[in-house]
Amino acid sequence: MVKMILIAIVAPLLAFSIGLSFMMIKRKVVARIQRRYGPTIIQPIFDIMKLLLKEDNISHGVIFSLGPIIAIAGSILSVFFIPIAGLNMLTGSGDLIALLYIMAIGSLGMALGAGDSANPNASIGISRALTLMFGYDLPLVIIVISVALQYHTTDLSAIVAAQANGHWALWSLPLSAIVGFVVTYGALGEHPFDIITAPHEVATGPMVEYGGKHLGFLMINHAFHLYVEIALFVDLFLGGASNIFIFYIKMFAVFFIMMMFDEVLPRFKIDDAVRFFWKWPTVVALISLIIVLVK
Amino acid sequence: MEKMTEEQVKSIANMLRKRSLWMIHYCTGCGAMELPPTMTSRYDMERFGLAPYVTSRQADILLITGYLNVKTLRRVITVYEQMLDPKYVIGFGSCTLNGGVYWDSYAVIKQLDRYIPADLYIAGCMPRPEAVISAFRHLMELIDSGKADGYKRYKRNLAYYKENQRKVLG
Ligand code: SF4
Numbered sequence: 001m002v003k004m005i006l007i008a009i010v011a012p013l014l015a016f017s018i019g020l021s022f023m024m025i026k027r028k029v030v031a032r033i034q035r036r037y038g039p040t041i042i043q044p045i046f047d048i049m050k051l052l053l054k055e056d057n058i059s060h061g062v063i064f065s066l067g068p069i070i071a072i073a074g075s076i077l078s079v080f081f082i083p084i085a086g087l088n089m090l091t092g093s094g095d096l097i098a099l100l101y102i103m104a105i106g107s108l109g110m111a112l113g114a115g116d117s118a119n120p121n122a123s124i125g126i127s128r129a130l131t132l133m134f135g136y137d138l139p140l141v142i143i144v145i146s147v148a149l150q151y152h153t154t155d156l157s158a159i160v161a162a163q164a165n166g167h168w169a170l171w172s173l174p175l176s177a178i179v180g181f182v183v184t185y186g187a188l189g190e191h192p193f194d195i196i197t198a199p200h201e202v203a204t205g206p207m208v209e210y211g212g213k214h215l216g217f218l219m220i221n222h223a224f225h226l227y228v229e230i231a232l233f234v235d236l237f238l239g240g241a242s243n244i245f246i247f248y249i250k251m252f253a254v255f256f257i258m259m260m261f262d263e264v265l266p267r268f269k270i271d272d273a274v275r276f277f278w279k280w281p282t283v284v285a286l287i288s289l290i291i292v293l294v295k
Numbered sequence: 296m297e298k299m300t301e302e303q304v305k306s307i308a309n310m311l312r313k314r315s316l317w318m319i320h321y322c323t324g325c326g327a328m329e330l331p332p333t334m335t336s337r338y339d340m341e342r343f344g345l346a347p348y349v350t351s352r353q354a355d356i357l358l359i360t361g362y363l364n365v366k367t368l369r370r371v372i373t374v375y376e377q378m379l380d381p382k383y384v385i386g387f388g389s390c391t392l393n394g395g396v397y398w399d400s401y402a403v404i405k406q407l408d409r410y411i412p413a414d415l416y417i418a419g420c421m422p423r424p425e426a427v428i429s430a431f432r433h434l435m436e437l438i439d440s441g442k443a444d445g446y447k448r449y450k451r452n453l454a455y456y457k458e459n460q461r462k463v464l465g
Contacts, residue, residue, distance in 0.1 A: 027341075031339070031341060034335070034336055035336045036335070036336045036339040036341065036342075037339050037342050038339070038341060038342065039341045039342060039343075039344055040342075040344070043314075043315065043341075043344055046311060046314040046315040046344055047315045047344075049311045049315075050311055050312050050314070050315040050355075053308045053311060053312065054379050054380070054381070055379070055380040055381055056379035056380040057379070058352070058379060199349045200349075203349045203350050204348075204349055204350060204353070207350075207353070208350050208352070209350075209352055210352060210353070211350075211352030211353050211378075211379045212352075212379045215352075215353060
């Protein structure tokens with residue numbers, strides 16, 4: 001019991017610090033790719049602190065203020081469903097399918113809150129976010145099915161255990177792994193899938209009316225979001241890890257490759273993004289599913 | 296542990312605030328042209344924690360880049376009032392100081408400070424990126440010492456500012 005409570009406190013903190021460290025490193029790496037010096041490494045901490053210290057916090061209604069909190073709650077809940085390094089909190093009681101549903105709570109919370117602000121840019125941003133989710137969820141579900149069929153279970157910790165000693169799903173299901181990478185990448189909303197927040201088109205979309213504390217919470221949520229998406233990919237295809245350092249290294253490797261793509265690509269239109277997701281990743285995921293079924 | 300006084304809390308808050316300033320640059324005049332080099336790799340203002348942001352709710356600094364005509368003044372005031380405290384205004388270029396080359400124009404606001412409270416001016420037509428960055432550094436010092444209190448002045452002297460605004464906007 002005590003152990004459970006301890007884990008319940010430690011796991012979100014761990015997830016947050018990993019996500020935050022990614023945000024820090026990203027600012028610096030992006031700067032270097034653009035041949036700039038870049039901010040100090042702890043800049044995101046200053047940003048979050050500044051936002052939380054704002055004197056004014058304008059709210060457009062109860063749901064508007066609740067939106068970021070629902071988003072964070074959803075993210076923290078999904079943290080508990082992802083086994084890391086032997087810490088599997090709720091993975092026994094819920095499985096991969098439940099996790100897929102819970103991961104949507106974050107986006108929905110944001111959509112609810114932003115919708116309450118009644119700003120047209122926010123509405124466009126939300127419709128883009130939900131459309132994009134519609135786009136990448138189809139290949140995501142297909143690869144989750146193929147992984148589940150491969151290991152005959154939908155329990156994430158059992159999937160991780162089955163991949164021990166280097167029998168990664170990356171080697172046994174290479175096509176699914178590639179699709180998983182693309183889907184994770186799309187879910188993180190990096191270029192070319194940064195249609196949701198596109199500052200030049202919809203003025204940061206759902207976040208347009210958020211400022212002060214609320215925006216601070218959304219930045220904290222972003223740290224969790226980064227962690228959840230990448231940790232899921234690592235658990236599904238890179239075999240999880242036996243201790244936290246190896247887990248961090250694997251996550252970092254995935255994130256680093258993503259950053260390299262992020263900085264050199266332009267932006268899709270929303271219809272092109274959905275068309276892309278429903279064309280290549282879906283077809284490749286289906287091929288991979290057929291291979292698993294035939295085997 | 297002894298309790299921190301309000302002063303100490305404030306000074307810590309200011310120390311954090313000055314390290315992360317997001318600006319919304321309402322590109323009213325030609326001076327806006329100097330901002331792209333300031334933001335991008337040549338002068339890279341992100342080194343100091345400064346970043347361009349797109350909406351008034353998220354921004355801390357309102358940068359008035361150059362001349363303001365009567366039409367844009369209305370929008371600038373809206374943007375300023377939408378921003379969340381603490382907020383700072385920088386007048387960028389001679390036009391915001393005294394009208395600059397438009398000193399005798401009928402459609403241009405001569406002195407920014409009569410309509411919204413400016414914390415700082417950058418002189419020059421147009422100021423080079425070095426001048427812009429040094430102005431930001433100066434603003435950070437002002438914030439640190441608690442002297443950048445334009446938003447408080449605006450609240451205190453609201454009647455004065457509104458009166459001036461009414462005169463030109465009608
Ligand atoms: S100060 Fe010079 S550069 Fe700036 S807006 Fe006025 S005329 Fe243009």
